[in-house]
Amino acid sequence: MSSSTPSAMVAVGEYRLRHSLFGKRGFRRLRILVSYIVLLIGACFMLFPMLWMLSASFKPEWQIFTRPPIWLPVEWIQVPAGQENVGINTYRVTQNGEQDEVIRLGRRRYTTVIAFSDIEAHLQLVPASALSEAQTREINGVPLNVRQWNSPQGTREVVALAKVEEAMAVIDVESIQSARVLPLTVVNSAKRARPEYQGVTFQGREVEIDGQVVPVLPTGPESELVVVSETSVAQHARLVHKEDLGEKSVAPVGATELDIYTLKNDTSGQSYVVLSEDGWFPVLELDTVLEHAFTVPNSLLTGTPEVYTLPNLIYERWQITLEDGTSADVIAIQKGTNETIVLPVEYAANIRLGPISKLAQDQDSKRITGGGIVRFKERFEEFGEHKTVAIVGPQQTMLIVIPLSDIPNAYEVDADHLERNTRLHLRTENYRRALTAHIGGANFLTFFKNSTVVVILNMIGNFLSCTIVAYAFARLRAPGKSVLFAVLLSTMMLPFPVTLIPVYEIFRNFGMIDTLYPLFLRSFFGNAFFIFLLRQFFMTIPVELEEAARIDGANRLQILVRIILPLSMPALATMAIFTFLWSWNDFFTPYVFINSPSKFTATLGLNLFKGHFTTNYEVLMAASVVVITPTILIFFFLQRYFIEGIQLTGLKG
Secondary structure, three states: OOOOOOHHOOOHHHHOOOOOOOOHHHHHHHHHHHHHHHHHHHHHHHHHHHHHHHHHHHHHHOOOOOOOOOOOOOEOOOEEEEOOEEEEEOEEEEEEEEEEEEEEEEEEEEEEEEEEHHHHHOOEEEEEEHHHOOOEEEEEEEEEEEEEEEOOOEEEEEEEEEOOOOOOEEEEEHHHOOOOOEEHHHHHHHHEEEEEEOOEEOOOOEEEEEOOEEEEOOOOOEEEEEEEHHHHHHHOOOOEEEEEEEEEEEEEEEEEEEEEEEOOOOOOOEEEEEEEEEEEEEEEEEEHHHHHHHHEEEEHHOOOOEEEOOOOEEEEEEEEOOOOOOEEEEEEEEOOEHHHHHHHHHHHOOOOOEHHOOOOOOOEEEEEOOOOOEEEEEEEEEEOOOEEEEEEOOOOOEEEEEHHEEEEEEEEEEHHHEEEEEEEEEOOOHHHHHHHOOEEEHHHHHHHHHHHHHHHHHHHHHHHHHHHHHHHHHHHHOHHHHHHHHHHHHHHHHHHHHHHHHHHHHHHOOOOOOOHHHHHHHHOOOOHHHHHHHHHOOOOHHHHHHHHHHOOOOHHHHHHHHHHHHOHHHHHHHHHHHHHHHHHOOOHHHHOOOOOHHHHOOHHHHHHHHOOOOOHHHHHHHHHHHHHHHHHHHHOOOHHHHHHHHHOOOOOO
């Protein structure tokens, strides 16, 4: 028998079994990991609509439904259009590994053409059923609509030229030697050609190519390229009336061509490139209009008016005699059927044009001297400043143009290679518009106040009524108490639409329709769910506490107030949370009983908001975030009581 010595002992740790990755503990860790992954995926599905709404509330409208989607709020980086109160969007384009900032000057459309000399020599008629669908492919650097032809000699690649009853006129791809890409404007402006081969008449064009007139057939495919130039050319932009646009022609610019126009009454002979077309309104400071403009009957505007000219604006100038016998030299800023709003000429020098993109939203109106009404816009952005301006004339269709001589270079890029030049930007303007917009004589702050009043009164009503009834069911002894409690619980089975008409009739007979009373008055008469919840909790409180208080001389009310309610704070907090959620998010009840917008709650006002801002989804999203924020905060900070409330409903009575 051999003996062991300390020197012969091996470290105990070497004999310990190591846990396998797929052992009992390993599988437990794997289950936990899978559970977290599933929960994370589920949370993403639940949170995505909310995160999308939050992101949309900080975006301008064009970013909400654009494709591809813009996930984070951004703003388009612009360059000033000369001295005008508008910017020009910039883009990023990568050329030869370098990224440049550019602006768009226009677009050029191209199409593939084939000379009739190739068609005449190699034209074939084949059954249409023997051809496949066309696919665009580049053959010798030229895009062609290529089809597969199942011919007796095998599969061949052809280009379809025309359809003749059940047959197609085609030409072999290998036989095409003259295919080239030409600008679509050049092809369409060329003289028509109608040659006939093998009984087929073609609709072609006679195009000048390399100094020779060549009859060609446009076959497609058509493509579009964007003409761009450096952003510095925007400083030469100017604003002109669309009616001033003259003849159109095409001129070479750098590596491409552009559509150019002359301007009527422009003696310089300069040509211009049109960048954009939009609506503009004449504007003037609202204070000036309210203080000096007035309304006169059209009968005072007699004779022939003179012409009063401002940059890009023309007004009618009148000499009128007022009721006090004085005369006034005025311009007509808003003409109506029976009356006209006029402004003294000495205050008209500051009238200028403002883009409709900055004026169209959130307009309001005011009445001026004489009864006329002018529209105005608060926070009108003009060269970095915000002003309140009145609209003092009809909409003008204006163009932003750049002189051709100020465009040193231009080139073409594929539209897919052109990226918006943007930067991260949270548009808080949406929330200001949502909270201050007037809808039906009220604004969103009014809706918010009404909802707050309804929530508070419902909380008070439920607290006063439900606690007393629940305590009676939990502690007092009375014949038929269990039957009454069962009847009470049975009322929870009745959906609200069943009792809607009787309840509506009751409130109508009391003259409470279109008031806030129907939204909170019923809570003062108890709620079956809250009575059940509080009764279950009261029954868990030891009776000995009440007996001790009764020995000390306390009555039932004192026991309820000083003993039961302080010990029932979790249940009362749960009742408050549920009351808030139900009252704040309730849409159907206010929709039935309330008619006046000034009494709308937040949810009902949001629906009206949706109808008012039909296309302004960014403002609608901001308003939606404002409505759901209190609910989210309540749940986030009081979720422990919310979960306890769900557990309390299952306590044994």
